[in-house]
Amino acid sequence: MVLDSLEVRVEGKLTPRIGAGTTQPPRYQDLKYTVHIESPASAAEIDGLRQAVEATCPVYNLLKDGQAVKGSVVRGRYSEGRQAGRVRHRPGK
Secondary structure (H helix, E strand, O other), X not given: OOOOEEEEEEEEEEEXXXXXXXXXXXXXXXXXXXXXXXXXXXXXXXXXXXXXXXHHOHHHHHHHHOXXXXXXXXXXXXXXXXXXXXXXXXXXX
């Protein structure tokens, strides 16, 4: 499919949460996207492209379906004398 131009705009509402007693981080909700296309393709071909992208785009589906996210921190061995990633020079050692 020939596309002369493609521009995607995404908007959403940010739910700010600030102040004492706040336990939830800010989140985006009600996400919407608008795609502006210039193409000689027919409306049916462009709609087919939209359907294919929505069916296969990992970012679209991550946002649409939501995912459980797990994280971990691996702490390496602490070495005294390390500061900001550098080893201090110790005279006589």
